Amino acid sequence: MERVWVVIPAGGRGQRFGAAQAKQYVLLRGRPVIAHTLAVFFREPRVAGIQLVLPGEDIATGGWRELLGPTQEPFLSPVVGGARRADSVRLGLEALLRQGAAVSDWVLVHDAARPCLRREDLLLLLDSLADSPQGALLAVPLADTLKRAENTHSVGTVDREGLWRALTPQAFPLGALLAALEAACEQNLQITDEASAMEWRGWRPRLIHGHGDNIKVTLRDDLVLAAAVLAARDEEG
């Protein structure tokens, strides 16, 4: 029986966010962004282990220990990330293999910078795996009218039919994902998510319709949005 592992790439610096500290450590409703991100996985019994991928200096200081849940159980020793997100994920997958995961196991890759993943969406993705031999990812269909720009002038409207916004987690068999990322990194391809590496290898991952409030904290305004999303959820109970 395949197990399910989680890799949390948190090795970025958050250039676009532009804070003194990496955005995954910025406080969101009193706790670091990444603490919110991890919480949903702590509560999921189908998760065999969580592999954090961190900036090197963070591992040295040991500050990541404060992110642990009540038991340290699902945590594996964190590893240092790489220059690009794809490198960090690759390093996380290699660490999982060293720590007992099998190539046939499933791995869910979820951005540290996405603190608003709903438990129901995580369960939807996990439930879909049995019928997703080519992998699966949370995504939402595009809802806005899209413009093509030339020098900040609109020169056309792009047909949005069939266009989706890729979210995370993205789920693939560990061995196949690692091979795809290794090959893609080797060729210096622009790989922004796991699905793009797998598509390049001819896979057709399933799009699982998630909620658009699973936002990534990329710019400063996103932190305000994330706080509002979490506050509304608290109010709903």
Ligand SMILES: Nc1ccn([C@@H]2O[C@H](COP(=O)(O)OP(=O)(O)OP(=O)(O)O)[C@@H](O)[C@H]2O)c(=O)n1
């Ligand atoms: N070399 C990298 C780059 C990114 N990430 C992680 O991948 C996720 C999504 O990436 P992104 O939003 O692009 O984060 P940053 O690279 O930190 O942001 P920026 O591109 O603005 O610098 C984040 O959790 C980030 O920490 C990573 O682990 N290793």
Ligand SMILES: C[C@](O)(CO)[C@H](O)COP(=O)(O)O
């Ligand atoms: C995986 C991802 O979150 C897909 O939306 C990815 O991190 C996006 O990276 P981007 O460069 O911020 O689009």
